[in-house]
Amino acid sequence: MMDVRPRILIVSRNLPPLIGGMERLNHHLVLELSNRADLEIVGPPGCRTSMPLGVSVREAGSSSLRGYLMGAARQTLYAALGQRFDWVLAGSGLVAPLALMAARLRRSKCAVYLHGLDIVVRHPTYQRVWLPLIRRFDLCLANSRNTAVLAAQAGIPADRIRVLHPGVELESELTADAATNWRARHGLQERPVMLSVGRLTPRKGLLEFVQSVLPVIVGRHPKAVLVVIGNEAPDALAGRAEGITAQIRSTAEKLGLASNLIFLGMCDQAELNAAYQGSDVLVFPVRQMAGDVEGFGMVAVEAAAHGVPTVAFSVGGVSDAVEPGVSGWLVEPGDYAAFAERTLDALSPARSVRPDGCRRFARQFAWPVFGEQLWELLGGTATV
Structure with a gap:
């Protein structure tokens, strides 16, 4: 058996040029995995400029939530039809249905990163449609122990939940x-x-x-x-x-x-x-x-x-x-x-x-530590 770089499809609206904690997290998730795997990204308009060299990018839809979801559904389907991925990773619960669709289409493993609100949000459609789909994921990454508890309370099997704290840029000295x-x-x-x-x-x-x-x-x-x-x-x-x-x-x-x-x-x-x-x-x-x-x-x-x-x-x-x-x-x-x-x-x-x-x-939260932990959770290299 020969170790090869696995192929990973990442679907996320939370990427630069959008700004926020989830955007920083997903961006660093891409940066860390790009050193270890061949990546394809389905992201928001303008995200291409922030991606590392060698990463394939599909910009989806418009800046609106509805526009992104419609465009991302098409681009995720095209990506899945084009090749098989070892993992399909959803950057939040919001895009979980798209990631699950791609994973089931090509019999890939699927993971979702959960941030808390994407479990407890009370939108009726989300509760009736999104959460049952999230329960079907192979791996649910929770950003804290509290989010892991919320995920289990929402019916996600406990043996599929793992806590993976977000990372941070370390400052060597106060300037x-x-x-x-x-x-x-x-x-x-x-x-x-x-x-x-x-x-x-x-x-x-x-x-x-x-x-x-x-x-x-x-x-x-x-x-x-x-x-x-x-x-x-x-x-x-x-x-x-x-x-x-x-x-x-x-x-x-x-x-x-x-x-x-x-x-x-x-x-x-x-x-x-x-x-x-x-x-x-x-x-x-x-x-x-x-x-x-x-x-x-x-x-x-x-x-x-x-x-x-x-x-x-x-x-x-x-x-x-x-x-x-x-x-x-x-x-x-x-x-x-x-x-x-x-x-x-x-x-x-x-x-x-x-x-x-x-x-x-x-x-303990340094981004390289985050990358190592994520890589271990995804099982390391693929084999052929």
């Missing part, structure tokens, strides 16, 4: 100039800085943080500032409420905290890295909400990679992304008094969590 320049650009200088990163949705809990935690922090540190990176965006599956940013601004103004709040919107990677490096603590006050879930909490690991601790509620998969006393603190959901105390600890020069502990925790 003092980048941190200083970032603070200077935004008028932060010596101010204590709390950072929030991610799309602004009700689940992220920033409104409640401003209402219940920020007044306590400012009472102790009048110059403290909450820097928010991210915009509001409708979810691809569940839809989202509008106006969270306006509600947060209005609440801060009513509390006399407008000067303690800065919105930076979406930032490129260089600006985001500088923001991590220039901040004292990442705050992640995620709420428990029916029909919605925080699958993992990638920003907590990204912060740790920059030596920055996280204060978070122990909700959903966030518990996998923070090691208490090492990379930050986990607080019981809804305990805003404890959240404030932990945040004050992080802003103290004598804080108990140190940068070297944060970086040490983050190393």
Whole structure:
């Protein structure tokens, strides 16, 4: 028997040029597998420019969800008719029916990466059609232990579920100039800085943080500032409420905290890295909400990679992304008094969590580690 490079078809809407945690995950999934297998990608318009050399790409449909699914169905079928793949991999539950179609057509094995929301979303069609199809996959990769539990509760056989945490880019050292320049650009200088990163949705809990935690922090540190990176965006599956940013601004103004709040919107990677490096603590006050879930909490690991601790509620998969006393603190959901105390600890020069502990925790999530674990789960090389 001779080892050969396996052929893998990856179907995903969550790839660059779209922006977000799932997009970074799927992009790195492609990068890691491209070193070990021959890949074909069915992705969104414009994704070709971000793919590694030697990877075959089929751009599908339009930028809309409906347009992508229709185009991706055609392109996935064409790919499956063109050759047999050892694995067909769905980048999320959203495209699971397409991946399963291709796998069954050519008797290939199929895997899906589950992020949490793609299990619990309450859309009736999704619950009636998508979930029964996901139960038929050979391998279901869960981004956290909580997502694995949700998958089992949804009827996916436990022996087909494996936890595979997303990865992170490791930062070797904090770049003092980048941190200083970032603070200077935004008028932060010596101010204590709390950072929030991610799309602004009700689940992220920033409104409640401003209402219940920020007044306590400012009472102790009048110059403290909450820097928010991210915009509001409708979810691809569940839809989202509008106006969270306006509600947060209005609440801060009513509390006399407008000067303690800065919105930076979406930032490129260089600006985001500088923001991590220039901040004292990442705050992640995620709420428990029916029909919605925080699958993992990638920003907590990204912060740790920059030596920055996280204060978070122990909700959903966030518990996998923070090691208490090492990379930050986990607080019981809804305990805003404890959240404030932990945040004050992080802003103290004598804080108990140190940068070297944060970086040490983050190393286990390095993308090469993710790649090795994924490769092992897929069974390594094909044989002929």
